[in-house]
Amino acid sequence: MASIARKNLLEDIPRFIVAQAGIMFAVSLVTIQVGILDGFGRSTVRLIEQSDADIWVGAKEMLHLDVTLPIPLERLIQARKVTGVKHAEALMSRQAVWLDSSDRIVPVRVWGFNPSGRLFGNGMVSKGSLETLKEPYSFITDRSNLATLNLKQVGDIGKIVPFRAKLTGLSEDTQSMASSTSLFASLENANAFGGGNNSSLNCTIDGGQVECLNPSQSFNGSKAQTAASSPRRLNLADPISYVLVEVEPGQDLAKLKQQLEAALPGTRAHTKEEIADITRAYWQQRTGVGFILGLGATVGVVVGMVVVSQILYSSVSDHIKEFGTLKAMGASDWVIYGVITEQALWMAILGYIPSMAFCFALGAWTVAAKGIVILITPATAIAVFGVTVVMCVGSALFAIQKVTHVDPAIVFKA
Numbered sequence: 001m002a003s004i005a006r007k008n009l010l011e012d013i014p015r016f017i018v019a020q021a022g023i024m025f026a027v028s029l030v031t032i033q034v035g036i037l038d039g040f041g042r043s044t045v046r047l048i049e050q051s052d053a054d055i056w057v058g059a060k061e062m063l064h065l066d067v068t069l070p071i072p073l074e075r076l077i078q079a080r081k082v083t084g085v086k087h088a089e090a091l092m093s094r095q096a097v098w099l100d101s102s103d104r105i106v107p108v109r110v111w112g113f114n115p116s117g118r119l120f121g122n123g124m125v126s127k128g129s130l131e132t133l134k135e136p137y138s139f140i141t142d143r144s145n146l147a148t149l150n151l152k153q154v155g156d157i158g159k160i161v162p163f164r165a166k167l168t169g170l171s172e173d174t175q176s177m178a179s180s181t182s183l184f185a186s187l188e189n190a191n192a193f194g195g196g197n198n199s200s201l202n203c204t205i206d207g208g209q210v211e212c213l214n215p216s217q218s219f220n221g222s223k224a225q226t227a228a229s230s231p232r233r234l235n236l237a238d239p240i241s242y243v244l245v246e247v248e249p250g251q252d253l254a255k256l257k258q259q260l261e262a263a264l265p266g267t268r269a270h271t272k273e274e275i276a277d278i279t280r281a282y283w284q285q286r287t288g289v290g291f292i293l294g295l296g297a298t299v300g301v302v303v304g305m306v307v308v309s310q311i312l313y314s315s316v317s318d319h320i321k322e323f324g325t326l327k328a329m330g331a332s333d334w335v336i337y338g339v340i341t342e343q344a345l346w347m348a349i350l351g352y353i354p355s356m357a358f359c360f361a362l363g364a365w366t367v368a369a370k371g372i373v374i375l376i377t378p379a380t381a382i383a384v385f386g387v388t389v390v391m392c393v394g395s396a397l398f399a400i401q402k403v404t405h406v407d408p409a410i411v412f413k414a
Contacts, residue, residue: 022303
C-alpha cells in the first residue's frame with residue numbers, strides 16, 4: 001500500500017510542489033512565531049539569567065525588570081549588614097537619550113553597575129574589557145546595537161545628552177527585544193547619563209584642554225568633547241534600581257528574603273528565578289505579544305490544513321476509480337484509509353525538513369544582523385513536527401470522507 005501512496009503523491013509533480021510549498025509556509029510560520037515568542041521571553045530576562053546574584057532586592061512596587069521605583073543607595077549598605085548576605089552590589093537603571101553623528105535621537109536605557117564587581121556583567125563583554133568602564137563617560141553595548149546607534153567600532157564617540165560618550169567594548173546577547181537600546185556603564189557614569197550629575201559645570205576634555213559649559217549653555221556638539229573631568233561619586237541618597245545579593249552557602253533563601261525585606265524598608269526581595277518569571281510573564285501575558293504571535297501560529301496551521309486538504313481531496317477525486325478497484329478486490333476501508341494517511345504523512349515529513357532548515361538559517365541571520373532571537377529549542381522542533389503531522393493527517397480526514405462512500409461498481413461505469 002505504501003507504493004500506492006507514493007505513486008499518488010509524486011504522480012503530478014506540479015501539484016506536489018504546490019502542496020509542499022503550502023506545508024512549508026505553514027510550518028515556517030508556526031515555527032517562526034513560536035520561536036520569536038520564546039526568543040522574546042528569553043531576551044527580556046537575559047540580564048537576569050547572566051547575573052550571578054541569588055536574590056534581587058527592589059522596590060515593593062516593581063512591575064518587572066525595566067519598570068520599578070528607585071530605592072536609595074543606602075539600601076546597599078543595609079543589605080550588607082544582614083546575616084546570611086555574603087556580598088551585595090548596586091544595579092542602576094536610567095533612561096537617557098542618544099544623539100548620533102547625524103543628530104538622530106535614539107532612546108536608550110543605561111544599566112549602571114560596578115565594573116569590578118562579581119554579580120553583574122561577568123562574561124558579558126565579547127570585545128574590550130569591563131575595566132574600561134571606569135573611564136569617565138564610557139559605555140559598552142550589544143554588538144547588534146551598533147547600527148541603531150550609528151557606530152561602527154570600539155572607540156567611536158557619540159552623545160548621551162548632554163555628554164559625549166565613548167564606546168569602549170561590545171557585549172553579546174544582552175539586548176532585550178522589549179526594551180530600549182541597552183547601554184552598560186559604571187554606576188557613576190550611568191548616574192551622570194541619567195541626569196544625576198549635579199555639578200554646576202559640565203567640564204570636558206578637548207585635545208587635552210579642559211573646557212566647561214554652564215548649565216544655561218546648549219550642548220551643540222561643536223567642540224570635540226569626549227568626557228567631563230569626572231562624574232561625581234555617588235552618595236547614600238542617590239537612587240538605584242536593585243540591590244544584588246550573593247548568599248552565604250547553606251542559607252534558606254525564603255528566610256533570608258524576609259530578613260532583607262525587614263531590614264530594607266519599602267523593598268521586596270525576589271530570587272533570581274522569581275524575578276525572571278515575573279518579567280517573562282508580564283511581557284507574554286499582560287501585553288498583546290503572546291496573543292499576536294499565537295494568532296500568527298494559528299493562522300499558519302489553518303493555511304496549511306486548507307492547502308493539504310485541497311491537495312489530498314483532489315488526489316482522491318482523480319484516483320476514485322483506483323480506490324473503487326481496491327474495494328472491488330476486497331480491500332477494507334482501513335486499507336484505503338491507510339493509503340491516504342500515509343500520503344499525508346509523507347507530505348508532513350517532506351514539508352517539515354526543509355522548513356526547519358529555513359527557520360534555523362533565518363534565525364542565525366536575524367541574530368547576527370538584527371539581534372532578534374528566533375529561539376528554536378529541541379522541544380519546539382518536536383512540538384512543531386507533531387503539529388505538522390496532526391495538520392496533515394487531520395486534513396486527510398476530508399479526503400477519507402469521499403472514499404468512504406465510494407461504490408465499487410464505479411469501476412464498471414464508462
